[in-house]
Amino acid sequence: MGLRMGTYSSKVVLHAGATTEAVGETFVLNPEGNSTEQENIEGAFETLVVQITGVTAGVIAFQANVDGTNWASVSLTDMDDNSTESATVTNANGLFILKNCKGLAQFRANVTTHTTGTFVITAMAG
Numbered sequence: 001m002g003l004r005m006g007t008y009s010s011k012v013v014l015h016a017g018a019t020t021e022a023v024g025e026t027f028v029l030n031p032e033g034n035s036t037e038q039e040n041i042e043g044a045f046e047t048l049v050v051q052i053t054g055v056t057a058g059v060i061a062f063q064a065n066v067d068g069t070n071w072a073s074v075s076l077t078d079m080d081d082n083s084t085e086s087a088t089v090t091n092a093n094g095l096f097i098l099k100n101c102k103g104l105a106q107f108r109a110n111v112t113t114h115t116t117g118t119f120v121i122t123a124m125a126g
Helices: 035-040
Strands: 011-018 048-065 076-078 094-098 106-125
Touching: 048 076
Parallel strands: none
Antiparallel strands: 011 106, 048 094, 048 106, 076 094
């Protein structure tokens, strides 16, 4: 039946008030879990936008996989002022975009360092 670990929806709250280091929810980008043929799968997402709020001091790492198991860093672009710079981690509030999710099965935003703040991280795909 393919990958169904995590939540498959166009909007997922990855962290709802994290106050410590945490992995959080997994966003399922490909409902079938067959990322090698994702371009032909109805419902597979193309773009992912992540909104981060509540960060006072800490680090969030962006990760994705194609097999449901082996996570790797992915770069997202800060949407502030039409930035062209992308990064695999952030320590700031804002909107971040992954412009091409095709080929990815899952995404997550790990709170790898938490000093202060109540982190809320929400992702929306289309």
